Amino acid sequence: MPGDEVSAMKADLPSPMFDTTEMVLNMGPQHPSTHGVLRIVLKLDGERVVDADVVVGYLHRGIEKLSENRDWTQIILLTDRMDYVAAASTNLGYCETVEKLMSVEVPRRARYIRTILNELQRVASHCLWLGTHAMDIGAMTVFLYAFRERELILDLFEEYCGARLTYNSMRVGGLPLDIPPGWDRKVNEFCDIMDSKLTEYETLLTHNRIWLERTKDVGVIDGPEAIALGLCGPTLRGSGVGRDVRKDEPYAAYDEFDFDVPIGTRGDTYDRYLVRIEEFRQSLRIIRQAMDGLPEGPIVGKVPRLIKPPAGETYHAVESPKGEIGFFIASDGRSTNPYRFRVRAPSFCNLQGLPRLVRGHLVADVVALIGSIDIVLGEVDR
Amino acid sequence: MVDTIVIPLLKIAILLNAVLVAVSYLVLLERKVIAFVQSRLGPMRVGPHGVLQPIADAVKLMTKEDITPARADRWVFTAAPIMVMVPALIVFAVIPFGPEVELFGRSVPLYITDINIGLLYIVSVASLGVYGIILGGWASNSKYPLLSSLRASAQLISYEVAVTMTLVSLVLMAGTLSMVGIVESQRDAGLWFVFAQPVAFAIFFIGGLAETNRAPFDMPEAEQELTGGFHTEYSGMRFALFFLAEYANMIVISSVATTLFLGGWLRPFPGVEGLAFLDLIPAWIWFVLKTFVFLYVFLWIRATLPRYRYDQLMRLGWKVLIPIAIGNVIVTGVAKVLL
């Protein structure tokens, strides 16, 4: 083993001349590739990462505590601020949890529109992931291409609910708004545009030799270990685990649509990339089906004007673009705010796996891996 | 007196200014080219279509506060940008932009000097630039610049070998180290050396990208990893010197590649009599055009490719480029003896 030889050589050298201690490199919270305010303390041997300590909490706003003092409807707009690149998915997760707690039936049309919004949101979030991930590895053009398409989705959302980032687009029991006239045509047009643009991204990356060298066999993690570490979403599926809340515990209208859950084989950065690229296509597939079969009917179920679920606790999870986002909510049945509001954030659980992924790799791989697990710090710290 | 002092000084002054202006406009060109690749517009505010942007940049950089980190090695920290900039500029002394022309009744060569070891001079002076990067990174007394300067030195050493090897095979073809001599031998052979030495050209080009720290080999300054690398701690004009030196080096590599492989100031297909009308275009314009093509390819590559990783770059250099370059020298030598 060459490593053994090197250490044997090091042992022979006079120690004062060759100090071979490890270097501690502080990456973040101000660093271009840490996607916000993540801080990683890397222990380096040369450029090789010996160990990493992830420090989070710089964006901690106490949303869980805040929510315990807001009423059930006001919390929806706090959920916008968690995963701010996929606000609709977080909205959906929260509203479904409260509906479960109150045993409210959501009309079919509302469930369809929720599915469409959620899948559009997944495409938007994956666009942002693709752009930043490619940018971290140095392919800066993909970044702007992906943002160009994300812009189209933001326009669609703006037309639907007037907001471009923090949508506040769902309510307990249904939706605040029906889709505007002509919106369905625009969504279908967008799906067609996105299909061709995906080919464009793939031309730039999928078979690019440098991209392959940078992503293949980087951060390999096998299925059982990924499950044990609590990874979720595309990061887990890249390791060959076919776990998708949309399929396993269907919510909204997902049980009515036909779609595949792509999984990887080796569990490296490249597989996670391929999984997400395929998820773009599956999302478009779901959107098209939902748009074609959009039923008529009301968009809000039978919900009292003052939301006050009966006493009890529940945990409910939906599949956000980052993975399983779960809400554990306890209601005491008397007050108009939740007694306990807890979010199981997918980015939080994925980020936990980062030290395991980066160990033994180079500094350049650290940024590739941060991109590959697709975190949003607003959700990690909450 | 006029021939030995005044004219060379005039030429130096003109060239220096031309290079500096070219460098600042190369920055604008890069921003524009990459913007168009990315379906953006690039700088549009200063002047029509942003043509005055370099001036605005220069004013900004010169008036910016010049910060020296508290624990930096003050002298080395100050000297480093100069040590990067100076070699990049003095290489131009031996680059022939054209043959001797008649100007105001005098025969003036369109190069500052033609020394008989021109190629050797370029190789040695151009490699001096990396000292500035190493010292700048070290003197900053900061971890990211230090990692970056280590990367830079390793990268330079690996690629210098491969690039120099390609030059050896070229010298075997030309039989001279003089830059003017190499262009003239391409004229006499009636053939650009890129067609005689395609392998050497490819290696030279890749090595050139690596030596100028350009994408996809821009590891020393990889923004996403090392937050800018060796110039992390620099600001204002000192940062600008690093920045300009990088672009000056791009022009150097492009001009050298033009001279060595694309026949310098010669028109395309210098051996074909039927294209003689192309000689109506002045020689130096041909040179500038060819250099421009190279520069454009540099920018195009930057907009297209992801970045290599440091160890992959090393592997490419030592395991692929150097063996091929050495093989190329041997084949060239054998062919030269046999033919």
Next chain:
Amino acid sequence: MSDDPKPVNPPGPPPPSTPEPAAPETPAAEPSAPAARPEAAAPAAPAPPAPAKPKPAPKAPPEAPKGPTDPPPPDDVAEPAFLAGLRAAHGDAIKQVSYWVGDWTVIIEPASALLEVARALRDAPDAAFDYCSDVTATDWPPRAKRFDVVYCLYSTRRRHRIRIKVHADADEAVPSVAGLWPAANWLEREVYDMFGVNITGHPDRRRLLMPDEWQGHPQRKDYPLEGPGELLMENPEEWLRLRNLRDEAEIE
């Protein structure tokens, strides 16, 4: 619904108050002792005018809930099969099994028995809970054992869920499950950070979201909602002086 600016008064709250009469009644409440009024009013329940009631009623909230309801499963819902096996093996550790809106919860007592039950749930072939979705806690201060530590488990093979729950006092040791599910590492750190639950045997028990030197555990119900930020608003000079003092102490 949140856009609705009008205060909506549902029929639920006992004091039949309307926003309009609240203002003129404030002076009326002054002569009598406001603190004594709720006690006096409480026995005389059917007092129809309820003149001063709206004021103290929102001030003194109904006493804090004593804990979650944890209802037992109704008869028409079949228990999952693995629970029977779990009961057979660890019956004395299972205090209660509850069911609510489709979720099964196993309540374990004492907390020290958590590890064996958790291991059984992970390793039993018919349970196979290999995925730890979430670890969190709930604070019910009036209860003797004020914390509920909640573990949300999922099986990627069997695709079912279960929640297990232990009750713990502020100092009571709750064994860490990070050895069973490495995923619980950060989740338990957050529980420790936010609630101060004494999680033992954890590989790396540090604060996670709050700064290392933070005092107190913010998600406890008795943690003040107004923090030191108030001082900055009210008396910035004092705030600055305190901060400088702290900085100087750090430098020394």
